[in-house]
Amino acid sequence: MAKKMKRYKCTACGYIYDPVRGEPKNGIVPGTAFEDLPGTYVCPVCGVRAKVGKSAFVALDKPSRYRCVACDYIYSPEQGEPKNGIEPGTMFEDLPETYMCPVCGAYAKVGKTAFVPLELE
Secondary structure, three states, rough: OOOOOHHHHHHHHEEEEEEOOOOOHHHHHOOOHHHOOOOOOOOOOOOOOOOOHHHHHEEEEEOOOEEEEOOEEEOOOOOOHHOOOOOOOOOOOOOOOOEEEEOOEEEEEEEEHHHHEEEEO
16 A cells, blocks of 8 residues: 655745655655655745755645646545546545546646645635
């Protein structure tokens, strides 16, 4: 069974580090747990520096909904997508890498990497 990795929020600016997405532009591959980031990790939005470092981030415990950046479709773990064979309760990180947005994925080839986590309410 895959390890459940938590998302972390920067307390300075609200940026959310999502291990499912990683930060490829910063050399952090998808699937990198927050705990595995170097101690010198810097928030890519506000630049919280190493003297504060990862302690500026807090864990987000609840599962999040994810929004497709192309069409604004929202994937909700609570609902899943039963019509597409995805049972309610299926976490976003447990979706296959081949997952496509059910709204725009078929014609725009929008896959899992085009989803961003929504802020918890």
